[in-house]
Amino acid sequence: MNKSQDFDVIVIGSGYGGASAAESLSRAGLKVCIVERGTWWGAFEGHRPLPETLPQVLRSLARLNLSAFGRGVSIPLSNRGLLEVSLHQGTIVVNAAAVGGNSLVSGNYMRRPAPQFFAALPPELTAAELTPHYERIEHALEVSPGPPDEDKQARLSALAGREKWQLGPTPQSIRWESDDPASKPPCTLCNRCMFGCNVGAKLSFDKTLIATAMKAGAVVRDLCTVQTVARVPGGYEVRSRDARTGSSEVLRTPRVVVAAGAMNTLKILLRSTATGALDPIPGLGRHFSLGADWIAFYRTPSDIWPKTVSGHVLEADMRVPGPGTDFDFNILCATGPLVPGSWLLRTLQGRRVLGLVGFGPDAMDGEVSWKGGGTVIRHQKQYVVGRIQSTLDRVAGAYGWNKTPRQPDPKRRARPWLSAHPIGGCRMAADASRGVVDFRGEVFGHPGLYVADASILPIMTIAGPQLSVSALASWISERIVKADGHSQRRG
Numbered sequence: 057m058n059k060s061q062d063f064d065v066i067v068i069g070s071g072y073g074g075a076s077a078a079e080s081l082s083r084a085g086l087k088v089c090i091v092e093r094g095t096w097w098g099a100f101e102g103h104r105p106l107p108e109t110l111p112q113v114l115r116s117l118a119r120l121n122l123s124a125f126g127r128g129v130s131i132p133l134s135n136r137g138l139l140e141v142s143l144h145q146g147t148i149v150v151n152a153a154a155v156g157g158n159s160l161v162s163g164n165y166m167r168r169p170a171p172q173f174f175a176a177l178p179p180e181l182t183a184a185e186l187t188p189h190y191e192r193i194e195h196a197l198e199v200s201p202g203p204p205d206e207d208k209q210a211r212l213s214a215l216a217g218r219e220k221w222q223l224g225p226t227p228q229s230i231r232w233e234s235d236d237p238a239s240k241p242p243c244t245l246c247n248r249c250m251f252g253c254n255v256g257a258k259l260s261f262d263k264t265l266i267a268t269a270m271k272a273g274a275v276v277r278d279l280c281t282v283q284t285v286a287r288v289p290g291g292y293e294v295r296s297r298d299a300r301t302g303s304s305e306v307l308r309t310p311r312v313v314v315a316a317g318a319m320n321t322l323k324i325l326l327r328s329t330a331t332g333a334l335d336p337i338p339g340l341g342r343h344f345s346l347g348a349d350w351i352a353f354y355r356t357p358s359d360i361w362p363k364t365v366s367g368h369v370l371e372a373d374m375r376v377p378g379p380g381t382d383f384d385f386n387i388l389c390a391t392g393p394l395v396p397g398s399w400l401l402r403t404l405q406g407r408r409v410l411g412l413v414g415f416g417p418d419a420m421d422g423e424v425s426w427k428g429g430g431t432v433i434r435h436q437k438q439y440v441v442g443r444i445q446s447t448l449d450r451v452a453g454a455y456g457w458n459k460t461p462r463q464p465d466p467k468r469r470a471r472p473w474l475s476a477h478p479i480g481g482c483r484m485a486a487d488a489s490r491g492v493v494d495f496r497g498e499v500f501g502h503p504g505l506y507v508a509d510a511s512i513l514p515i516m517t518i519a520g521p522q523l524s525v526s527a528l529a530s531w532i533s534e535r536i537v538k539a540d541g542h543s544q545r546r547g
Contacts, residue, residue, distance in 0.1 A: 063275075065310075066091060067313045070261065074091075079268050107251045119133055127428030145434075150420065150476060156260070157261065160167065163249070168523060169524050171351075178495040202243070208371060222374065223373070280305065283304075285312055285333060285541075290308075291309050295333075308502055312506065322340070329426075341481050344420065351414075374386070387448065390411035399487075448461060481491070482499075484514055
């Protein structure tokens with residue numbers, strides 16, 4: 057077992073939060089180590105190609121997590137796998153285990169949150185404070201909307217006008233055009249980017265913020281799964297297992313940033329408190345949400361779709377207002393089929409399949425606990441899911457779907473069948489009675505221990521949380537740098 061204290065900060069995870077934190081800290085002159093349980097993927101960079109068909113997706117599975125009968129079970133499938141699948145109370149959660157995290161296997165939708173999100177943050181943290189961090193991430197990832205389909209936009213615009221909804225573009229971190237295709241390839245509109253982009257046009261975090269962090273001196277330890285974080289004199293020990301050798305490793309540091317994604321951050325912290333490596337953290341695991349996400353597929357007329365599938369995953373964004381001035385939920389229209397390279401999916405669904413995704417304001421009344429060597433999730437059914445289902449039916453009508461839309465039943469509760477955005481469990485709050493971390497991202501009662509991923513979000517962002525997670529991680533890193541006294545950036 058090796059011990060080392062050569063780093064100013066250890067960042068656990070390299071996704072939307074971890075990559076942003078590591079890049080900010082490294083550029084400020086701190087010695088940073090990024091510990092990532094996955095490895096490098098992406099054919100464009102010379103690594104293992106990302107999956108583009110359904111069989112390839114299935115072969116890329118890394119781990120299966122189950123929560124049943126009051127216990128959690130984790131089944132390893134491949135140390136070098138890409139996708140981790142969890143099943144909790146009938147909801148499937150899919151996350152990536154790779155350098156760059158979920159940015160490799162999502163549409164990289166980077167929309168700023170609805171206004172009510174900022175009102176839910178601690179009073180020390182305002183929209184004005186976060187704006188420069190949103191702008192920094194958007195610039196670094198070249199966030200911009202893709203080329204629109206004029207016919208579909210006209211159909212959706214007419215619907216939005218009738219319903220008084222907001223129709224907008226879908227800003228994504230994808231390079232649409234390039235003056236240097238050899239080194240910076242543009243999007244080919246092949247629509248194979250949901251589970252990865254082997255062309256190199258998707259600006260995932262391994263190619264952007266992680267690469268910048270490494271140029272500034274950050275070290276990436278991939279295929280290292282963190283077991284616990286332990287409080288020791290002078291800081292913390294991060295105890296991990298190297299998948300290559302099977303050996304254990306201990307890294308010492310005065311500061312730790314846990315950014316492994318909501319599910320895995322909670323697993324690490326709950327295991328650490330359960331084993332006594334960390335003192336108890338009041339509120340840990342509470343105010344958790346699997347999201348009120350709902351994905352639906354619709355068969356639509358052939359004249360809507362071209363004979364050849366082309367485009368990009370997301371083609372339209374629609375915000376549905378709720379009571380007062382708040383947005384109730386957000387609808388994304390996808391170009392189908394989502395996995396166009398899959399022969400099986402084409403055979404079963406054909407080309408005329410519309411995919412719609414809804415994000416809603418979950419009550420965040422779930423709870424995550426540690427039992428049986430794993431995490432157990434208790435997640436309540438939500439009223440908003442029925443409203444989202446009804447709205448998706450109405451949107452499908454604009455594409456030519458001709459069935460009667462479902463009517464929302466205020467008494468009906470449902471859980472999402474697929475969750476891509478679990479959040480909460482380490483809520484950011486004004487004090488320890490309301491959450492786990494303060495406005496700086498530091499865990500109450502644990503100086504030097506920070507959390508910087510979706511687990512700290514106090515409410516759903518309505519849009520996908522990716523951009524907000526990265527902006528908050530950037531803000532938290534700035535607080536760490538100021539506290540450390542490092543203000544001089546290295547070139």
